[in-house]
Amino acid sequence: MMKAQGSNAIKLLLAPLFAVTAFSFIGSSAAEDAMKNEDTFIDNLLGRMTLEEKVGQLSLYATSFEALNHDPVNPVFKPKPAEERFDEIRAGKVTGIFNGFGVDLLRRNQEVAVNESRLGIPLIFGADVIHGFRTVFPVPLAEAASFEPSLAERTARAAAQEATAAGISWNFAPMVDVSRDARWGRSVEGAGEDVLLNSLFASARVRGFQGADLSSFDTMLATPKHFAAYGAAIAGLDYNTVDISERTLRQHYLPPFKAAIDSGAGAIMSAFNEINGVPATADPFLLKQILRDEWDFDGFVVSDFNSDLELVAHGFAADEEDATSLALNAGLDMSMQSGLYNDHLVDLVRQGRVQESQIDTAVRRVLRYKFRLGLFDDPFRYFDKKREETLIGSQPIVDLARDAGRRSIVLLKNQGNVLPLAKDIKRLALIGPFARENEHLNGPWSIFGRNDESVNLADGIRSALMSPDSLIVVKGSGIEKAIDGGIDEAIAAASQADIVLLAVGEGQHMSGEAKSRADITIPKPQMELAKALKASGKPIVVLLRNGRPLAIPWLADNADAILVTWFLGSQMGHAVADVVFGDYNPSAKLPMTFPTASGQCPIYYNRKNTGRPDVPERADRFKARYIDTSSQPQYPFGYGLSYTQFNYTDLRLDAADIAHDQSLGVSVTLTNIGDRTGEEVVQLYVRDLVGSVTRPIRELQAFQKVSLAPGKSRTIRFDIDPHALGFWGPDMTWRVEPGRFEVFVGGSSEADLGAQFVLRGE
Ligand code: NOJ
Numbered sequence: 164m165m166k167a168q169g170s171n172a173i174k175l176l177l178a179p180l181f182a183v184t185a186f187s188f189i190g191s192s193a194a195e196d197a198m199k200n201e202d203t204f205i206d207n208l209l210g211r212m213t214l215e216e217k218v219g220q221l222s223l224y225a226t227s228f229e230a231l232n233h234d235p236v237n238p239v240f241k242p243k244p245a246e247e248r249f250d251e252i253r254a255g256k257v258t259g260i261f262n263g264f265g266v267d268l269l270r271r272n273q274e275v276a277v278n279e280s281r282l283g284i285p286l287i288f289g290a291d292v293i294h295g296f297r298t299v300f301p302v303p304l305a306e307a308a309s310f311e312p313s314l315a316e317r318t319a320r321a322a323a324q325e326a327t328a329a330g331i332s333w334n335f336a337p338m339v340d341v342s343r344d345a346r347w348g349r350s351v352e353g354a355g356e357d358v359l360l361n362s363l364f365a366s367a368r369v370r371g372f373q374g375a376d377l378s379s380f381d382t383m384l385a386t387p388k389h390f391a392a393y394g395a396a397i398a399g400l401d402y403n404t405v406d407i408s409e410r411t412l413r414q415h416y417l418p419p420f421k422a423a424i425d426s427g428a429g430a431i432m433s434a435f436n437e438i439n440g441v442p443a444t445a446d447p448f449l450l451k452q453i454l455r456d457e458w459d460f461d462g463f464v465v466s467d468f469n470s471d472l473e474l475v476a477h478g479f480a481a482d483e484e485d486a487t488s489l490a491l492n493a494g495l496d497m498s499m500q501s502g503l504y505n506d507h508l509v510d511l512v513r514q515g516r517v518q519e520s521q522i523d524t525a526v527r528r529v530l531r532y533k534f535r536l537g538l539f540d541d542p543f544r545y546f547d548k549k550r551e552e553t554l555i556g557s558q559p560i561v562d563l564a565r566d567a568g569r570r571s572i573v574l575l576k577n578q579g580n581v582l583p584l585a586k587d588i589k590r591l592a593l594i595g596p597f598a599r600e601n602e603h604l605n606g607p608w609s610i611f612g613r614n615d616e617s618v619n620l621a622d623g624i625r626s627a628l629m630s631p632d633s634l635i636v637v638k639g640s641g642i643e644k645a646i647d648g649g650i651d652e653a654i655a656a657a658s659q660a661d662i663v664l665l666a667v668g669e670g671q672h673m674s675g676e677a678k679s680r681a682d683i684t685i686p687k688p689q690m691e692l693a694k695a696l697k698a699s700g701k702p703i704v705v706l707l708r709n710g711r712p713l714a715i716p717w718l719a720d721n722a723d724a725i726l727v728t729w730f731l732g733s734q735m736g737h738a739v740a741d742v743v744f745g746d747y748n749p750s751a752k753l754p755m756t757f758p759t760a761s762g763q764c765p766i767y768y769n770r771k772n773t774g775r776p777d778v779p780e781r782a783d784r785f786k787a788r789y790i791d792t793s794s795q796p797q798y799p800f801g802y803g804l805s806y807t808q809f810n811y812t813d814l815r816l817d818a819a820d821i822a823h824d825q826s827l828g829v830s831v832t833l834t835n836i837g838d839r840t841g842e843e844v845v846q847l848y849v850r851d852l853v854g855s856v857t858r859p860i861r862e863l864q865a866f867q868k869v870s871l872a873p874g875k876s877r878t879i880r881f882d883i884d885p886h887a888l889g890f891w892g893p894d895m896t897w898r899v900e901p902g903r904f905e906v907f908v909g910g911s912s913e914a915d916l917g918a919q920f921v922l923r924g925e
Pocket residue numbers: 236237262291335388467468676
């Protein structure tokens with residue numbers, strides 16, 4: 164049945180083409196060849212399109228249907244009743260619809276496009292499938308803590324399977340913005356502060372979404388976003404100005420995009436922000452020079468929601484027409500939601516302010532990826548009702564969510580080995596606003612997950628206990644507001660218990676888009692609860708709920724144990740229980756630095772030394788330090804404990820010096836000196852001691868996640884490729900400079916086992 168509809172669509176599409184291609188009848192091998200030949204097909208189709216239809220292929224709109232079980236993820240802007248949108252689709256004014264889902268709904272839209280528009284060009288259905296579809300995986304920042312790109316590839320693959328089963332073939336993900344400032348709410352959506360970690364996760368996610376064959380019914384087009392440097396917003400304020408050097412842009416913010424494109428990503432989303440005075444959505448340096456001239460990107464660039472229209476608010480365009488011509492001429496191929504391209508491009512061509520050839524180039528890119536998705540072959544290929552009913556939420560995907568969840572949890576502290584807990588513990592108190600709730604498990608960017616299908620902490624922990632009655636659950640406080648009598652009730656519960664699990668942190672409404680915070684501490688009522696519980700004298704294990712690093716100095720000093728549990732998605736309760744009771748030995752590491760105070764932000768490990776570096780143990784005044792708080796992080800990038808302990812010895816370099824075309828072997832012995840099997844993320848950092856531009860105090864060059872049984876040792880080997888030691892020099896060319904380098908290997912960015920080598924000039 165699906166195939167029959169597909170063939171029908173081919174007929175509709177090809178029939179008018181015959182005049183151009185001189186093919187005599189449908190089904191001829193020449194026609195099939197033409198279908199296979201992307202360029203011929205696209206040229207033929209383009210040749211038949213009116214200017215209005217071309218512009219329509221560059222215009223994307225949000226779904227008209229209130230299908231979402233979630234707060235709006237975008238401002239309400241020009242919503243249209245379904246019938247009006249159908250008329251636009253019939254008129255060839257719509258390239259695709261986003262954030263609608265479900266086979267029935269999307270099929271109806273596709274039928275209108277394919278059967279009722281003049282050329283029958285299929286729609287593309289996009290969505291923000293950021294970390295899972297109906298089955299929700301850990302927020303991307305959490306998943307990055309696993310330091311397992313292969314895990315991200317698997318969850319992205321599973322997300323693509325579910326989303327495509329609901330008719331979606333284009334994903335507005337992965338977000339690959341490096342975020343060095345924890346105040347920025349969208350830190351939650353990326354892989355944190357490090358460029359290598361971001362690049363590896365970007366590639367993995369693109370591979371997962373797009374699979375081996377983009378035209379398969381269970382793969383979807385990936386869109387690395389937001390191009391570029393959206394995470395460098397001044398003061399961590401979402402949408403704010405970005406003012407950074409071209410060097411910082413190239414060195415720290417662009418590589419994850421390059422990695423995503425090299426992995427085959429076919430679309431890119433432009434960012435809301437300006438960089439150095441030019442909004443990214445209309446910046447030819449980004450959209451033409453970098454993307455096309457330097458990187459040879461053959462996909463299309465879509466704006467962010469209204470970001471073309473916002474050129475006016477930026478003070479970059481005088482009016483809507485101006486914004487339209489600036490964006491298109493700068494290389495923005497597709498407009499999301501504003502309708503600007505439909506409203507103004509035809510006139511602008513007539514006025515000579517935009518060349519039709521530039522529009523043709525953009526349309527070609529869009530049609531290319533519709534073609535590669537197989538939409539011209541069968542526009543209904545993503546609409547299999549049976550698949551939708553059986554695949555979504557199927558057991559292997561749910562199991563993956565649990566495994567991904569526990570692999571993302573970071574153990575920050577475990578005084579006296581209070582964790583893991585015994586499952587036959589007599590009395591366990593679970594206290595806090597996140598103890599038993601389903602509203603803050605999935606995270607701010609899961610618009611298709613259902614809260615009532617996610618496992619909360621109380622249920623997950625209770626189901627792991629030998630005797631479910633041993634768990635007492637008390638809220639004690641709201642997230643931001645105290646509860647009358649809440650603390651008394653919490654203390655009463657704690658006094659009956661052997662151990663307190665304290666579930667505190669930020670709600671999912673406190674991170675994500677437009678959720679910047681100037682103060683990234685835990686809200687006061689929760690801290691009052693924590694302090695009161697401390698006075699009860701019972702050991703406290705913090706289950707931190709967060710979408711970004713938080714400043715938690717009091718907890719760091721006073722809690723017995725701290726687990727960073729983020730927003731872990733559908734299986735959160737089980738994943739946390741697996742770690743709390745030791746069914747899984749925590750192995751994750753922080754992908755972003757935890758500050759001691761909000762005012763330290765942005766704080767990141769790969770900072771510059773400065774001329775007056777702080778030496779914490781010395782009380783020198785004239786140093787790069789604060790007078791009212793430490794300049795050091797609370798927990799550094801790469802940090803995370805295990806229930807076992809690892810020892811690093813015998814760091815060896817294969818040579819004391821190497822030539823520029825040689826790689827350097829580095830080995831270290833890792834020993835599990837504890838009493839249970841565990842996984843360790845072995846990290847290798849390099850410092851370039853002297854450069855023609857100053858270099859960071861260290862940079863992550865490689866890592867490996869290794870599992871070791873107790874008492875066992877293993878030699879871990881790395882190869883340092885000198886090319887990776889390069890940087891953007893004073894003349895803005897990539898250079899690798901000879902000189903002395905220092906290598907550090909260990910379990911965090913503060914690893915102190917080091918050795919030096921020299922990179923020779925020849
Ligand atoms: C705005 C966000 O910045 C972007 O990431 C998202 O894809 C679009 N809205 C569409 O929902």
